[in-house]
Amino acid sequence: MNLFQKILNRQGIQIQDGALIVHPDQVLTHDATGTLIFLQLEAIGLKRVKPFCVVYIDHNLLQVGFRNADDHLYLRGAARKFGALFSKAGNGICHQVHLENFAKPGMVLLGSDSHTPMSGALGMLAIGAGGLDIAATMVGEPFHLPTPTITCVRLQGRLPAWSSGKDVILHLLGIVGVRGGRGRIFEFSGPGVEALSVFDRATVCNMSTETGATTALFPSDEQARSYLRSFGREKEWFELTADRDAQYDETLDVDLSAIEPLIALPHSPDHVRKVSEVEGLPVSQIGIGSCTNSSYRDLMVAAEIFKDRSVHPDVSVVISPGSRRTLAQFSSDGGLDHLNKAGVRVLENACGPCNGIGQSPKSNGVSLRTYNRNFKGRSGTNDAQIYLVSTETAAVSALFGQITDPRKFGRYPEISLPDSFVHIPNMFLGSAGDAETVEIVRGPNIQPIPLGEPLPERLEFPVELKLGDNVTTDDILPGGAEMLSLRSNIPASIPYVFNRVDPDFAGRVDSLPQYWAVVAGENYGQGSAREHAVMAPMSIGMKVVIAKSFARIYRQNMINNGVVPLVFKNTADYGSVQKRDLLLIDRLAEQLQKGRIVVENRSRGNTFETILDLTSRERDLLLEGGLLASLRKKTSEMGAVRSCQGV
Numbered sequence: 001m002n003l004f005q006k007i008l009n010r011q012g013i014q015i016q017d018g019a020l021i022v023h024p025d026q027v028l029t030h031d032a033t034g035t036l037i038f039l040q041l042e043a044i045g046l047k048r049v050k051p052f053c054v055v056y057i058d059h060n061l062l063q064v065g066f067r068n069a070d071d072h073l074y075l076r077g078a079a080r081k082f083g084a085l086f087s088k089a090g091n092g093i094c095h096q097v098h099l100e101n102f103a104k105p106g107m108v109l110l111g112s113d114s115h116t117p118m119s120g121a122l123g124m125l126a127i128g129a130g131g132l133d134i135a136a137t138m139v140g141e142p143f144h145l146p147t148p149t150i151t152c153v154r155l156q157g158r159l160p161a162w163s164s165g166k167d168v169i170l171h172l173l174g175i176v177g178v179r180g181g182r183g184r185i186f187e188f189s190g191p192g193v194e195a196l197s198v199f200d201r202a203t204v205c206n207m208s209t210e211t212g213a214t215t216a217l218f219p220s221d222e223q224a225r226s227y228l229r230s231f232g233r234e235k236e237w238f239e240l241t242a243d244r245d246a247q248y249d250e251t252l253d254v255d256l257s258a259i260e261p262l263i264a265l266p267h268s269p270d271h272v273r274k275v276s277e278v279e280g281l282p283v284s285q286i287g288i289g290s291c292t293n294s295s296y297r298d299l300m301v302a303a304e305i306f307k308d309r310s311v312h313p314d315v316s317v318v319i320s321p322g323s324r325r326t327l328a329q330f331s332s333d334g335g336l337d338h339l340n341k342a343g344v345r346v347l348e349n350a351c352g353p354c355n356g357i358g359q360s361p362k363s364n365g366v367s368l369r370t371y372n373r374n375f376k377g378r379s380g381t382n383d384a385q386i387y388l389v390s391t392e393t394a395a396v397s398a399l400f401g402q403i404t405d406p407r408k409f410g411r412y413p414e415i416s417l418p419d420s421f422v423h424i425p426n427m428f429l430g431s432a433g434d435a436e437t438v439e440i441v442r443g444p445n446i447q448p449i450p451l452g453e454p455l456p457e458r459l460e461f462p463v464e465l466k467l468g469d470n471v472t473t474d475d476i477l478p479g480g481a482e483m484l485s486l487r488s489n490i491p492a493s494i495p496y497v498f499n500r501v502d503p504d505f506a507g508r509v510d511s512l513p514q515y516w517a518v519v520a521g522e523n524y525g526q527g528s529a530r531e532h533a534v535m536a537p538m539s540i541g542m543k544v545v546i547a548k549s550f551a552r553i554y555r556q557n558m559i560n561n562g563v564v565p566l567v568f569k570n571t572a573d574y575g576s577v578q579k580r581d582l583l584l585i586d587r588l589a590e591q592l593q594k595g596r597i598v599v600e601n602r603s604r605g606n607t608f609e610t611i612l613d614l615t616s617r618e619r620d621l622l623l624e625g626g627l628l629a630s631l632r633k634k635t636s637e638m639g640a641v642r643s644c645q646g647v
Contacts, residue, residue: 001186002246003217004150007125010106017615020145022127024110024137026052027103030094031356032059033131034531035071035114035488038078038440038448040135044631048080048435050140053084054102054428055092058358060484067485070443074488077440082138086429092323095119096290096532099202100231100323100421101428105220105240110134110143112133113531114209114553114606115291115372117547121201122227123240124218128209130531130557132627134626139631144617145230146552149184150212152248157194157257161412164291164301165200166370166390169207170262171254174272178470179523182552188218189242192256197417198227199297206292207372210269212526212551231325231421261406264388267376268470275393276405276580282314285367286398287393289320289347290354293370297417298325298391303335304413305395306342312401318359320347330423344398356480357382368394368403368628377500398468446488450539452562452626455592458593459564459585460602461515461544464508466579467501469521473533473554475500476525492534517544519577525554544585546610548574559618562626564595566610573608577601592619 001009014021027049034055041049049402055075064068071087079086091097094111095118103109105123112134119126128145137143153172172186186208188201196204201218208216213610218224219241228237261275284385287412288294288302299321311317319339321327327349330336339346353359354371361367365387367379374386387403396406432438467475477483477497486493498505518524518537525533525549535559545558546566558565567575577583581603597610614622624630 002150002241002248003123003151003219003242004125004185004241006240006242007106009100012172015147016186017617018147019615020147022108022145024051024143025107027108027134027137028054028056028094028098028109028111028113028116029131029134030056030058030113031068031071031075032466032484032487034075035446036449036531036535037112037131037135037206038075039387039416040132040628041082041138041545043449043628044135046137046139048083049138051137053138054087054098055079055084056087056091056097057089058093058630059351059355060481061089061348062357062481064481065485066443067445070206070445071488073441074443076429077438079429081435081438081440082431082434083431083435087427088429090349091427092326093291093351094270095206096294096322096326100325104236105224105238105305110137112113112526112529115206117208117215118202118206118291120205120217121198122224123218125215125217125378127215128553130529130553130560132531132560133556136269136627138629139632144615145214146183149249151184151186151250152242153186153188154190154251154253155188156253156255157192158191158195159259161258163260164392164408165196165203167259167262168200168256169204169260170264170272173207173211173264173270173472174262175252176211177270178210178268178526179549181208181213184213186213186216187242188216189246193218194221194223197297198223199295202295203292207269210372212523214552230418231624232423237387238256259391261393263393263403264374265373266385266387269373269388275389275403279403281366281403283368283402284315284357284365285361286315286317286354286394287367287369287371288317288394289322289361290351290371290533291320291322292319292372293324293391294326296329297415298370299326299330300335300415301391301413302395304415305392306344307338309342309399311343311398314401316345317343317398318345318347318353320352321349324349324427325421325424326619328424329418332422333418338480350364353379355484358481360384368397370394373527375474378474378479428452445486447491448536450490452538452629454625455562455564455588455623457588459543459588461517461583462513463519463579463581463583464512464516465498465502465518466506466577467518467520470526471501471520472527473525474527476533477536487499487532490532490536490539493532497536497540506612514541514542515543517546517583518542519574520547521574522548524550526551529553531557532560534558534563538563544639547576559621560627562622562629564612564622566599566612568596569596569609569611576604576606576608589623592622
């Protein structure tokens with residue numbers, strides 16, 4: 001068996017109706033997605049969460065105004081009441097903290113964040129999902145995962161000096177692109193694996209999301225054992241590797257020794273070039289950190305490069321440690337002093353600039369970042385040029401003031417990984433012994449969640465937007481400090497819906513019909529797992545999206561919220577549908593059964609066929625108006641629904 005099959009076997013995961021039926025061992029959520037999840041749990045009538053759950057405060061810690069602080073207070077109360085651990089602000093970024101403290105080989109983790117696959121670095125099956133899917137598993141319902149293709153990425157050789165895990169995943173992105181991983185799990189094997197530390201593996205798994213992959217997996221081997229030992233968790237380790245004669249659906253060979261420093265140019269993670277091909281461009285800002293590259297290894301590599309040197313006077317450099325324990329160890333080992341003397345600014349242990357929370361570049365600024373995404377406008381500056389690089393490339397470029405091949409620095413800095421990380425007590429708050437006594441405090445920004453509506457038998461709707469390929473969740477509903485402060489308030493989010501792709505859209509909201517549609521190209525909805533990018537437009541009438549293809553999580557979020565994801569059977573029909581066209585779908589329930597939906601374009605007097613490949617469960621969810629409606633109905637039939645304030 002391969003590693004993925006072994007985990008399925010250990011967990012007793014079965015395939016039903018073309019999907020894996022998964023009961024996760026662990027779930028995680030955070031302040032950008034968690035409030036909606038707990039509002040949903042209250043609507044369902046839950047009393048205690050079923051799997052082990054951690055709620056992280058890591059996304060928007062600026063707390064400008066009252067909104068974020070109110071969200072954090074609400075989540076703290078909800079965690080205590082429902083039986084989840086609560087990770088306080090300052091503990092660090094959820095994926096980094098979870099890897100250090102809770103990720104375990106052979107277990108299954110589900111997270112309401114697309115970069116949850118980072119825990120695959122320890123041989124854990126870690127998958128990102130939308131909030132409603134997370135809420136359902138907290139109730140005890142299974143997660144339904146379409147059966148994936150297992151791609152073996154066979155690694156040969158060893159990385160040369162100045163290349164790291166970031167260059168490995170950029171190399172893979174350069175091969176498969178931002179759509180090539182859809183429906184796939186990348187399982188890394190081969191003789192080159194043993195030379196990659198868990199820190200490098202974590203970067204690879206984290207950014208596998210940018211290929212559209214379901215997740216990525218590394219074996220639990222001696223590297224995993226060493227990592228767990230350093231965090232005082234060696235007893236949780238066991239060997240879990242693929243058999244020598246394991247079978248895969250497909251294999252991709254990668255020679256690590258041939259990978260040189262790489263860079264992703266604006267505005268997509270798969271726009272990959274060699275650093276040596278683009279060096280010389282002056283930079284104004286450099287950011288090191290995010291969940292992708294904020295480990296002890298990354299911080300110490302940067303510190304050694306900056307040691308006894310100074311940041312170029314024209315460059316602003318910021319660094320975000322991934323966790324409180326990482327920062328404590330880094331400081332104890334002298335790394336923080338090197339950064340301070342070099343002129344590097346140290347930010348909070350949080351997501352921060354990666355999602356547009358501060359440190360937005362200047363107008364038309366060039367910013368090198370070790371982050372995972374460089375979508376246009378994501379930094380908070382719409383015309384900024386964002387490049388994705390390794391920590392090595394970022395730090396060396398900071399000294400020269402321009403994009404620089406790090407190999408020009410000279411000898412690669414030698415760093416020693418600690419045998420034992422600093423232990424910090426009381427990082428996590430437990431649940432209350434008597435949940436009934438816990439009061440969940442709701443600030444004025446925490447508003448009722450919108451509910452999906454059952455599908456009508458006849459659906460007539462105009463096309464309000466026609467968009468191209470690779471539309472991101474940031475294009476649909478942006479991130480950034482202002483927008484993140486409204487994650488608990490869908491009604492207040494409406495003015496931001498589609499404002500990056502159609503600045504005039506907000507002015508048309510009040511005149512929208514009951515139902516309307518979006519037409520789009522390939523990979524619609526790539527990026528974040530946040531269901532807000534479906535909920536907000538759904539709440540003002542978006543009932544159908546017709547696209548050439550969808551990103552996995554966004555498609556599922558649509559179904560979970562009662563929005564129909566149609567795929568053009570003939571992609572040429574995309575060109576025949578225009579903005580403002582009036583479309584009609586008749587006998588919708590009957591056509592759902594067949595999986596082929598005929599759409600009449602009443603404006604142009606023709607029809608075209610679309611595909612709606614659904615499991616029987618997904619079909620039922622759409623007809624009922626979404627997952628929340630289904631769960632409420634189920635618990636109502638069981639006599640478990642109780643009245644719920646806030647919904």
